[in-house]
Amino acid sequence: MMEDPLSLRGAPVRPLPRANRTWGTGRVCAEEGCTTKLSIYNKSPRCWQHEPVRYYLVRGKRRSKKAA
Ligand SMILES: [Zn+2]
Structure with missing residues (x-):
């Protein structure tokens, strides 16, 4: 007689306390x-x-393009 090992564990599946923080x-x-x-x-x-973080964005943008 084989019993399902999963059913012997008997640990209830608990819902996560918080899905999203x-x-x-x-x-x-x-x-x-x-x-x-x-x-x-x-x-x-x-x-x-x-x-x-905005400050470094505000600081002078360097142009990657070379001036022709
Ligand atoms: Zn603000």
Whole structure:
């Protein structure tokens, strides 16, 4: 008589506590005066406009094309 080994384990399949990690709803940018709402998936406290990362984008773009 063979029993299904899987049924002997008896471990109930637990649902994951959280499928998606979210960061709360209704948050707004931490920058003073900025009321931009942040995505619940946005981990940063600031909106994309106030992300520090923007600075290197703002700095002079180097043209890859050589001036003719
Ligand atoms: Zn902002």
